[in-house]
Amino acid sequence: xxxxxxALLVIAAxxxxxxxxxxxxxxxxxxxxxxxxxxxxxxxxxxRDLLRGHYLTAAFEWSWESPPGTDGxxxxxxxxxxxVDAQQRARVRFVPDSTGDQPTLGSCRLIIPGRLWGxxxxxxxxxxxxxxxxxxxxxEARAGELERLIRxxxxxxxxxxxxxxxxxVSIQALHIDGQVLGR
Numbered sequence: 001x002x003x004x005x006x007a008l009l010v011i012a013a014x015x016x017x018x019x020x021x022x023x024x025x026x027x028x029x030x031x032x033x034x035x036x037x038x039x040x041x042x043x044x045x046x047x048r049d050l051l052r053g054h055y056l057t058a059a060f061e062w063s064w065e066s067p068p069g070t071d072g073x074x075x076x077x078x079x080x081x082x083x084v085d086a087q088q089r090a091r092v093r094f095v096p097d098s099t100g101d102q103p104t105l106g107s108c109r110l111i112i113p114g115r116l117w118g119x120x121x122x123x124x125x126x127x128x129x130x131x132x133x134x135x136x137x138x139x140e141a142r143a144g145e146l147e148r149l150i151r152x153x154x155x156x157x158x159x160x161x162x163x164x165x166x167x168x169v170s171i172q173a174l175h176i177d178g179q180v181l182g183r
Contacts, residue, residue, distance in 0.1 A: 034164070037172060038090045039175070040060045042134075043061045054138060055136060058133065058136055059121045060159075066093065075115065077094055077113075077115070078095045079122050080108035112125075113125045124167075138181075146176070
């Protein structure tokens with residue numbers, strides 16, 4: 001009897017971390033499945049050096065309701081998503097000094113905390129950035145095509161951003177003229 005109880009305790013001790021891990025994965029999947037997906041065009045940051053290895057250096061091209069009106073310095077705040085059209089393209093405005101934890105800011109449908117770099121380059125807080133630019137992984141076989149595309153046809157390259165209700169943003173997919181390049 002004592003050995004059975006000890007065996008059950010060992011099994012429970014070994015199973016508890018697996019159950020906890022499964023619960024955390026389930027929570028993250030639930031949050032991801034309830035995220036709003038926004039399509040945002042990207043532009044090249046340095047036309048002389050767009051590609052570094054397998055990464056394309058780019059910045060988000062937001063559809064501003066009105067220019068942010070900053071003096072060009074890095075400013076912390078939040079992006080207020082005002083409207084989303086049928087293609088899931090967002091019209092936005094910048095709210096300086098906002099932490100993004102307010103449930104609503106006036107007419108905002110979503111609030112994304114982050115930083116405004118320069119005059120119009122906003123990067124969400126949950127995406128790694130270096131001076132406002134982002135790195136997008138691109139397949140080696142398509143790198144030359146993507147570099148040419150971003151130079152010759154601005155707006156042809158877009159990303160899908162998954163925005164959770166808590167403001168967490170992640171890149172979900174990369175598109176060329178609406179066709180998925182990779183996930």
